[in-house]
Amino acid sequence: MRRPTLRTLCAISTAAVCAAAAAGCSTSDDGGSADGDTYTWWDPYPQHEESSDWAARVDACADEAGVTIERTAYDTTALTNQALLAAQENASPDVILLDNPAVSTLADTGMLTTMDEFGLDTSAIDENLLAAGVVDGNAYGIPIGANTLGLYYNQDILDDAGVDPESITDWASLTEALEQVTGAGHEGITFSGIGTEEGSFQFLPWFWGSGADLGALDSPEAVEALELWTGWLEEGHAPNSVITNSQNTVWEEFLTGEFAFAENGTWQVDSAAGADFPVGVIPLPGREGGVAPTPTGGEFIVAPVQSDDARYEVTAQIVECMTTPEGLVDTATTFAYYVPPTAAGQEALLEENPDLEPWVDAVRNAKGRTSDDLGTDYPLISEALWGAVQNSLSGAVGPQEALEQAQTEAEAATN
Known part of the structure; x- marks a missing residue:
């Protein structure tokens, strides 16, 4: 097994790491100092x-x-640091x-074992889901499941405005539906455009659905995607909020019953079922039709390199259990x-809950954010986006100028 290098590790500031450590919560001691019958586990679910x-x-x-697991939970950013x-x-x-x-960030340091080194077979994992953990052809983890985005709708509002959700198949038909619902006195669509990864996450279906590529943030296709969102605000089809x-705020807005549409994810399925109004979901459409990549x-469950390689046998059992x-x-x-990342897992899930079929289909057509060999460049590109x-x-600049600036920033950050 390879030992981690220090080329990335030593670049972290002590202050940032100490702040990250303080954000964790645990029922056990931190770190990997467990004895032979105790295995340490970190996750981003405080x-x-x-x-x-x-x-x-x-x-x-x-x-x-046949062991004890000491679990420590951090928020997502703190966990990586x-x-x-x-x-x-x-x-x-x-x-x-x-x-x-x-x-890919952790793999780049050399601190993770590959799944081949670990003796775990990834051939059954859907390629589009496994891709986020593949670096230079090597898989550094296994997804424990996946979620993605869809377009939830309030059936009462659509009925009142005379909109058939099945008629929404592209950007033009969605914008037409927004014109109808706002014309009938309702709020149109809400989504997350916040200046964090959540904002990029929610914009990507429109970005990719235009045919744009993350290697060229200022392409004509990318500009069209940002013009779509900006135009909805300017026309009053989406709120300034x-x-x-x-994404949580988006859902809170939608649950008021005032909005016709909300972009949100698989994780809201149960909440949608308990809403005070009938809720449906359709795929996010591509510009010219079809389903946009989300x-x-x-x-991912990953296995860091250990100085005592005798621990790997039990760790592999834990990973396999998951x-x-x-x-x-x-x-x-x-x-x-979470939608399982294998065909067998997806079929088993649908046997238990057939209503999840639209979400299983969405995950099967989804795309990893670090795909296209972006790897550790993705967070830098995403921040610019x-x-x-x-x-x-916000109206500070127009869509084209905003994306030209973003492309310049992305190139400077990744070169």
């Missing part, structure tokens, strides 16, 4: 406490492997669940809903 279904899911894999620090100090946990765009909306969300078809369905229902979205939606 909202799931020791008594949660998720904690029980982790404990079940510990029981299956803390993992890099732990590798620098040769104190990595045995297992990390990591937001998929961060896998989208500039600062997180970005994959979700975490990634069998049955294990993937357990995780999917625990998080309501969400800055352009902010500048255009």
Whole structure:
């Protein structure tokens, strides 16, 4: 097994890492100093406490492997920083669940084992989902599931405005539907254009759906996508709040019953079922029709390099417990809903809940944010992109100028 290099680890500022460490919560000691019967596990789910279904899911894999798992939870950004620090100090946990765009960042340091080195077969994983964890042809983790985006709608509002959701097949028909619902006195569409990764995540279906590529943020196709969003604000089809909306805020707006449409994800399925009005969902449309590629969300399970390679056998058992078809369905229902990353897992999930078929189809057609060999360049490009979205939606500059500035920033950051 390879030992991690210091080329990226030493670039982290001490202050940033200390702040990240402070953001963690745990029922155990931090780090990878566990004894032979105790294995350390880090994940980005501080909202799931020791008594949660998720904690029980982790404990079940510990029981299956015949060991104890000490679980530590950090928020997403803190987890990546803390993992890099732990590798620098040769104190990595045995297992990390990591937001998929961060896998390439950790792999680039040499601190992760490849799945081939670990003896785990990834051939059954859907290629579009596995891609986020592949660097130079090597898979550095396994997705435990995936979520993605769709277009939720309020059936009552559409009925009142005379809009058939099945008629929405491209950008023109969606804009026409927005004109109808706002003309009938309702709010149109809400989405997240916030200046964070959430903003990029929600803009990508429109960016990719135009035919644009992340290697050219200022292409004519990209400009058309940003003109679409900006035009909706200018025409009153979307509220100014989208500039600062997180995805959670978007959903809170939608649940008021005032909006016809909301862009949001698989994770709102249960909430949608409990809304005070009938809710449906359709795919996000491409500019000229068809289904727009949507970005994959979700975490990978990865195995950091350990100084004691005798630990790998049990770690592999824990990883396998999380990634069998049955294990993937357990995780999917625990998080309501992650879509399993294998055909067998997806079929098993649909046997339990056939209503999830639109989301399974969406995940099968989704695209990893670090795909197209972007790897560690993706976060830099994404930051430039969400800055352009902010500048255009706020009216600071027009869509074309905003994206030209973003392309210049992205090139400077990645070269």
